[in-house]
Amino acid sequence: xxxxxxxxxxxxxxxxxxxxxxxxxxxxxxxxxxxxxxxxxxxxxxxxxxxxxxxxxxxxxxxxxxxxxxxxxxxxxxxxxxxxxxxxxxxxxxxxxxxxxxxxxxxxxxxxxxxxxxxxxxxxxxxxxxxxxxxxxxxxxxxxxxxxxxxxxxxxxxxxxxxxxxxxxxxxxxxxxxxxxxxxxxxxxxxxxxxxxxxxxxxxxxxxxxxxxxxxxxxxxxxxxxxxxxxxxxxxxxxxxxxxxxxxxxxxxxxxxxxxxxxxxxxxxxxxxxxxxxxxxxxxxxxxxxxxxxxxxxxxxxxxxxxxxxxxxxxxxxxxxxxxxxxxxxxxxxxxxxxxxxxxxxxxxxxxxxxxxxxxxxxxxxxxxxxxxxxxxxxxxxxxxxxxxxxxxxxxxxxxxxx
Numbered sequence: 001x002x003x004x005x006x007x008x009x010x011x012x013x014x015x016x017x018x019x020x021x022x023x024x025x026x027x028x029x030x031x032x033x034x035x036x037x038x039x040x041x042x043x044x045x046x047x048x049x050x051x052x053x054x055x056x057x058x059x060x061x062x063x064x065x066x067x068x069x070x071x072x073x074x075x076x077x078x079x080x081x082x083x084x085x086x087x088x089x090x091x092x093x094x095x096x097x098x099x100x101x102x103x104x105x106x107x108x109x110x111x112x113x114x115x116x117x118x119x120x121x122x123x124x125x126x127x128x129x130x131x132x133x134x135x136x137x138x139x140x141x142x143x144x145x146x147x148x149x150x151x152x153x154x155x156x157x158x159x160x161x162x163x164x165x166x167x168x169x170x171x172x173x174x175x176x177x178x179x180x181x182x183x184x185x186x187x188x189x190x191x192x193x194x195x196x197x198x199x200x201x202x203x204x205x206x207x208x209x210x211x212x213x214x215x216x217x218x219x220x221x222x223x224x225x226x227x228x229x230x231x232x233x234x235x236x237x238x239x240x241x242x243x244x245x246x247x248x249x250x251x252x253x254x255x256x257x258x259x260x261x262x263x264x265x266x267x268x269x270x271x272x273x274x275x276x277x278x279x280x281x282x283x284x285x286x287x288x289x290x291x292x293x294x295x296x297x298x299x300x301x302x303x304x305x306x307x308x309x310x311x312x313x314x315x316x317x318x319x320x321x322x323x324x325x326x327x328x329x330x331x332x333x334x335x336x337x338x339x340x341x342x343x344x345x346x347x348x349x350x351x352x353x354x355x356x357x358x359x360x361x362x363x364x365x366x367x368x369x370x371x372x373x374x375x376x377x378x379x380x381x382x383x384x385x386x387x388x389x390x391x392x393x394x395x396x397x398x399x400x401x402x403x
Contacts, residue, residue, distance in 0.1 A: 013340060013402055014146055016392045021136045022385060024048070026107040026114060028128035028135075029383075035097040035161040036072040041128075042096060045077060045135055045155060052142045054079065062170035068158060076156045076165045078173050079138070083150035087401055088329075091152040091177035091364070092137055094130030094184060095159035095166075095355055098122070099377050113374070113382040125383040126376035129391070130183030131155055133371050136392045137399040148400045152177050159184075159355050162200075163319050166355035171362060179330045180366035181398050182356045185373060188390040189343040191334045192368040194323030195350040195357050197280060199287045201273045203294055204312040208303060209267035217304040219265025223258050225309045226269050228297035238289045242277075249277030249286050250351070276351065278321045287315050319357035322365075323349065330367045337397040338369075341390050369394060 033041040046059055058079055065075040077096070083089070102124035106117040116123045134153055141148055152175050156165030185192060205226055210219030230253065233239040242249045251273065258269035275286035291313045298309045324331050326347055338345035356366035372387030374380075397403050 014140065014144055014396055014400060016136060016140055016389065016396055017143070018389055021132070021389060021392045022114075024136060025125075025129050025132040025383065025388060028132050029105055029107045029114070029124040032103045033097060034100045034103055035158045036070065038096040038157045039073040041131070042074055042077045042155065045131065048135060049079060049138060052139050054081070054138070054142070060173060062173050064157070064165060064168040064170060067168040068164040072157060074157060076154065076169050079153040080175050081138075081148070081151040081153070084147040085149045085401060087149035088178035089150040089152060089175050090399065090401065091154055091174060091180040092134045092395060092399055093154035093156065093180065093182045093355065093359070093366070094134050094371075095127045095156045096131055097158055097160050098124040098126065098128065099160050101377065101379070109385070112386065113384055115382045116379070119379060122377060122379055123381040123383060125371070125373040125381055127159065127184050127371070129371040129373055129383050129388055133183045133388075133391045133395040137395040140396050141399060146400050150175065151399060156355050163353055163355055163358050166358035167319070171364070174364070177364060179333055180359060180364045181330060181334060181395070182354065182359070182366050182368040183371045183391060183395065184354055184368055185370040186387070187370045188372065188387050188394060189338055189345055190348050190370050191331060191338065191345060192350050192354065192356070193326065193331055193347045194278070195321060195352065195354050196276045196278050197283050197321035197357070198274055198276045198318040198353055199283060200316045200318045201275070201287065201290055202314045203271045203273065203290075205269040205294070205298065205309050206312070207265070207267045207269070207309040208307060210265045210303075212263045212265050216265055219267070220301055220303050220307060220309050221265050222269035222309060223266045224301050225294070225297045225311075226256070226258070226271060228300055229294040232293040232297060233290065238286065238293070242286065244282075247277070247279060247282040249275060249279070249282055251275045251286055251290070274318070278323070278349070280321060283321075291315075319353045320361040322357055322360040324360070324365055324367060328365055328367070330365055333398060333403070334367045334369060336403040337394045340397055340403045341393045343390060
């Protein structure tokens, strides 16, 4: 904890209506809304805000959907509230989409947690619990008539498939917030102050088809090229967990598609892979090693005419890494709020991607906080109710600048 951390008497701080907050999270988790299909989630949030008295003029959607690959139903949902306190603008955010496994979830309480009644679906606490934390903060401010600084409430789309909402958000609509807080995770004591960066790679190998029984020597197998390239990466330590001196990273080949028949020398292969590292220069090195391995392999596989395969390699920076100093205003504020609800704050660096990667990279340093999620992206996903309620209180304290 920083030396400037303060303890605040809990009884002086605003509280949260527990039953309403839990019901809100369950309502949101029950709404189908995988990436690119978030409109019903947005409709629910907007309806609750309008019911509470927020004017339509304060609510907008940006045009990010026009820039996102493959489009989508809607852009990011943005709500801007004027301040009652003279203080820097704060932004609270959480993405609206879920992974496809959550579609059809029926949230039910089971002791201290909420789970999906359907054993074949995930719950969708990731990130409907976070979306509910942000919504709850706004509704409690209105219900209790709490003073607050200027606020931006930001619900991005399409986080699960590439952080697209945050990546393509129209920053001019956010009101230049100086302190930014994102909810997407488990333990409410944890403040994620940094995360890795990620290149997505699409590799296509164009070989030469031939009859595999009559004239295999006339063909150039795309599968053979890919096999040599992958073996090269494994043998030289560029696949999986990568440690080269002081530099570390990870890589993975997650998708391969090739061939339709065993009697044809396979002429085409498509492969998707990723490399991650907190060090941008080393991440570029990982990307280059992948490309070089496939180019080398293509030169080694020749047919009887000396012909070789062609390699098409495309790498997209899915998100840039970031790391916040613990003296950053948003981090210090998060620590104080966590401590104020009786928890012990700690900072953590993530090896996954967050919307905070892009908001931080685009000039809005953002700390990410937990909302009580457990075993996300699996059919065993659950929401710890007490942890979620801690997150709601933390969100309200940050929204009101009460600590």
